[in-house]
Amino acid sequence: LSKIGVLTSGGDAPGMNPCIRAVVRTAIYHKLGVVGVKQGYQGLIDNDMYEMTTRSVSNILDFGGTILKTARCADFRTDEGMEIAYRNLKAKGIDALVVIGGDGTFTGALRFSKKYPDIAVIGVPGTIDNDLGGTDYTLGFDTATNTVVEALDKIRDTADAHDRLFFIEVMGRDSGCIALRAGISAGAEAIMLPEKETAITELVESLKAGEHNKKSSSIVIVAEGDKHGGAYDVAQIVKEQIKIYDVKVTILGHLQRGGSPSAFDRILGSRLGFAAVNALIAGETQKMVGLRGNSVALTSLEEALKVHEFKLEDDLMQMMEILSI
Numbered sequence: 001l002s003k004i005g006v007l008t009s010g011g012d013a014p015g016m017n018p019c020i021r022a023v024v025r026t027a028i029y030h031k032l033g034v035v036g037v038k039q040g041y042q043g044l045i046d047n048d049m050y051e052m053t054t055r056s057v058s059n060i061l062d063f064g065g066t067i068l069k070t071a072r073c074a075d076f077r078t079d080e081g082m083e084i085a086y087r088n089l090k091a092k093g094i095d096a097l098v099v100i101g102g103d104g105t106f107t108g109a110l111r112f113s114k115k116y117p118d119i120a121v122i123g124v125p126g127t128i129d130n131d132l133g134g135t136d137y138t139l140g141f142d143t144a145t146n147t148v149v150e151a152l153d154k155i156r157d158t159a160d161a162h163d164r165l166f167f168i169e170v171m172g173r174d175s176g177c178i179a180l181r182a183g184i185s186a187g188a189e190a191i192m193l194p195e196k197e198t199a200i201t202e203l204v205e206s207l208k209a210g211e212h213n214k215k216s217s218s219i220v221i222v223a224e225g226d227k228h229g230g231a232y233d234v235a236q237i238v239k240e241q242i243k244i245y246d247v248k249v250t251i252l253g254h255l256q257r258g259g260s261p262s263a264f265d266r267i268l269g270s271r272l273g274f275a276a277v278n279a280l281i282a283g284e285t286q287k288m289v290g291l292r293g294n295s296v297a298l299t300s301l302e303e304a305l306k307v308h309e310f311k312l313e314d315d316l317m318q319m320m321e322i323l324s325i
């Protein structure tokens with residue numbers, strides 16, 4: 001092992017910068033070269049890379065996004081694209097990659113590494129969705145959840161002032177992790193998750209019961225992967241069956257992806273970046289570094305891609321219905 005390339009790919013997530021910083025400084029500490037690859041896999045193909053120093057990553061712990069930029073790169077899906085990437089890596093003397101991203105990023109890394117096994121690859125789970133196997137948390141999930149909670153608190157103020165019913169759509173793709181945790185944190189009256197279908201009739205009944213119990217506002221969180229469509233669709237159906245509140249819809253959208261990483265994500269990013277370099281030094285490849293039970297754990301990329309663990313804790317699921325009565 002002599003030189004590591006580091007890249008961020010797919011959707012950006014807060015915590016990527018602390019992770020890049022940890023990769024760069026751990027590599028340099030061990031007298032390894034480290035090259036920053038711009039725009040994910042696109043930078044490998046376009047040869048858009050630069051040698052990084054300890055100072056390249058100064059004062060970035062608190063930045064959201066990623067200093068290396070990220071991209072969705074169609075060319076890397078082709079054999080020709082991969083070959084160009086391989087040649088560019090070889091020409092720079094890079095013999096290992098740390099890829100920070102989600103499942104698409106890992107799928108690409110695994111394919112590439114099977115084709116060119118002389119380039120070792122270690123993945124770091126970077127996505128706000130928390131939808132990868134082999135890790136309890138992915139980078140950015142905690143920050144995104146906090147961002148949603150902050151928004152919900154603000155919406156509660158205005159909802160309460162006007163006796164309103166709000167439907168709030170939150171991100172997470174097919175995962176309800178952000179929805180569940182943010183909903184419990186902000187006392188949502190109902191949380192609609194992709195993992196557990198909510199019957200509209202039951203939702204309407206519980207909203208009516210809330211009104212009967214003198215609730216002055218109600219917040220229903222709709223995870224973007226919910227089977228009913230989106231928050232507008234759910235609001236439309238409910239509106240026809242309930243006349244008690246003035247109904248409003250808010251789609252939180254991309255603000256959930258931005259912002260300064262939380263302390264949790266800064267620590268997780270640092271920990272996983274550090275672990276990724278140590279794994280490469282130990283001769284590992286085609287693995288993902290993750291956090292399981294508050295310890296760093298290695299999982300094969302295949303396993304990380306296969307196991308979409310059900311990460312909604314049983315007690316949280318029970319609580320969401322009981323604590324909002």
Ligand code: ATP
Pocket residue numbers: 009010011012041071072073074075076077078101102103104105106107108109111126127128129
């Ligand atoms: P997020 O979950 O935040 O969207 P992601 O890593 O899943 O992140 P994708 O856009 O799915 O995001 O994947 C990132 C990049 O990985 C793609 O733009 C592409 O360059 C590469 N990639 C994805 N799938 C493959 C594949 N089957 N073969 C080669 N490369 C791939």
